[in-house]
Amino acid sequence: MSRRASWILLACVAVCAAAAGMWVAHELGPPVPRLVSGTWLPQPRNVGPIALVDGTGAPFTQARLLGAPSLLYFGFTHCPDVCPTTLVKLAQVRRSGAVPDLRVIFVTVDPARDSPQLLGAYVRAFDPHFIGLTGSQQAIGSLAARLGVAFQRIDLPGGDYTMDHTAVVFLLDAGGRIVAVFTAPFDAARLTQDLRRAAGFLATDPGVQTQRS
Numbered sequence: 001m002s003r004r005a006s007w008i009l010l011a012c013v014a015v016c017a018a019a020a021g022m023w024v025a026h027e028l029g030p031p032v033p034r035l036v037s038g039t040w041l042p043q044p045r046n047v048g049p050i051a052l053v054d055g056t057g058a059p060f061t062q063a064r065l066l067g068a069p070s071l072l073y074f075g076f077t078h079c080p081d082v083c084p085t086t087l088v089k090l091a092q093v094r095r096s097g098a099v100p101d102l103r104v105i106f107v108t109v110d111p112a113r114d115s116p117q118l119l120g121a122y123v124r125a126f127d128p129h130f131i132g133l134t135g136s137q138q139a140i141g142s143l144a145a146r147l148g149v150a151f152q153r154i155d156l157p158g159g160d161y162t163m164d165h166t167a168v169v170f171l172l173d174a175g176g177r178i179v180a181v182f183t184a185p186f187d188a189a190r191l192t193q194d195l196r197r198a199a200g201f202l203a204t205d206p207g208v209q210t211q212r213s
Helices: 003-028 082-096 116-124 137-147 188-201
Strands: 038-046 070-075 103-108 131-133 151-155 161-165 168-172 177-183
Touching: 038 188, 070 082, 082 103, 082 188, 103 116, 103 137, 116 131, 168 188, 177 188
Parallel strands: 070 103, 103 131
Antiparallel strands: 038 177, 070 168, 151 161, 168 177
């Protein structure tokens, strides 16, 4: 065998070995769903302490995130377009049944105007199972900061104001941990597709995850 042929053979062996190594690493590594409209996090993130109230005025703590997967979104009831549009799409996603017992949680960034009763009525207009959360400015700001959500008041002519905020939907597993992040623009069909792919990865115990995508 010529020296050139030997080098070609060695190169082919090296390529095949590298490919085999990548395949083994992929197969032995932790499985993750392939999302088309979001990002699956390398490691789940804890939400941290929550001290808010729901639409009935009942306390809502981190413990209430346990037991079922959730979609979490920040917004406000006076939002003219993005928030209601997003909630319509999330209602479609929840009704699709892609993830059994999926909860949709809407956290206001405008607690001065969004009382528990107003917020509860607002979210139930989109889906009677939606959960609206409000609380003190400090409690909301603390939660938003931990999740990387920014918001600020924008004063308008005439004394009115609106709120500017990050438009992100967080996917939480049944253990109350953030496992994926979806960014605008949101599409109900693609979100549904992604949630179907992620459904088997949302159990509290990673040992009972059954779905690979």
